[in-house]
Amino acid sequence: MSQGPDRTADDDVRIARTRRDVGLAALKVLTEEGGDPLTHARVASEAGYSRTTLYKHWPARVDLVTLALESVGRMPHGRRTGDARADLVAELRSFRRAIVDARLDQILMALAQWATIDEVAAIRDSIVEDGEGVARAILADFASGDELEAAVAMLSGVVVCPALMYGTVPSDVVIDHAVTIVLKAFGVIPVGQAST
């Protein structure tokens, strides 16, 4: 076979396409069926490629996990209005939507289970940084250091914990209360004021 520059460009395009197809198929299996069925056989069938192709490029199961996680899109963030309460509520609703629509909870659980592997841990850090970055930036106007860490984890928690612990997501009212609790503690909203 020719090894000329045209051939190489074709190869590159084909490999990139295979990678994208298999990555999206792996992510689909992971989010719709869980981490358990994320096998070469299942992903090959979902992607419409042979198992041989998958084993050649991604020999271990962790390679499939990594590929799936690399295919996770960025979480959509709203434009900040400068109203901390409204902006935090909008962020938590986006996070809730990502759990319902993109099964971000399944993705986070797969990340946690495989994060002993450095490559997966790096992807997790990037997804988490993207996910909570806007909320962190808003809260940084009112708190810093360990107090900021606590507030960020608490607001992530109001969305993640119901998903993990009750198999549900919080209502608008629960999200409003969570944001109000943090902003009351930081002196942004007077404590006497009703929460919602």
Add this chain to the structure above:
Amino acid sequence: MSQGPDRTADDDVRIARTRRDVGLAALKVLTEEGGDPLTHARVASEAGYSRTTLYKHWPARVDLVTLALESVGRMPHGRRTGDARADLVAELRSFRRAIVDARLDQILMALAQWATIDEVAAIRDSIVEDGEGVARAILADFASGDELEAAVAMLSGVVVCPALMYGTVPSDVVIDHAVTIVLKAFGVIPVGQAST
């Protein structure tokens, strides 16, 4: 073989022992190695029973998951002193200890992944109720309804989210801040006061 009452009592003892042994072995595999290796072969080898015995009593993988989860002990709770701040801090530290020592995070993730099955969902509800019951009771002195739900999820979140999102657990100082944030919002601690 005799089917008399003595024989039956022996059988009962043996079945109960097998159930306990296999349950603890399944829980050990789940918490030390994750949900993925929780297979009949792996649990049989860990428990020192034959695969045939396991398949006979617990034919499906979900049966092994259920058995493992039934073997989860109750989370230790401290005695309430009446000081909401101290009692909540003690609860969150117990929760943190359960994540480090008993890998409660792995257990929660397995519960979440299998909770579409009613039997697993029932076990999850019982573990979660036990886990957050004391914190909920303390907070119920200051809040109710959706505001109480938000506060409970936020305090669980300050422990669960770092485990899930950064592969770590919160420091004492972060836990103190989280409790202070909630109690400030509820008017128990003055907002002007330093957090820790």
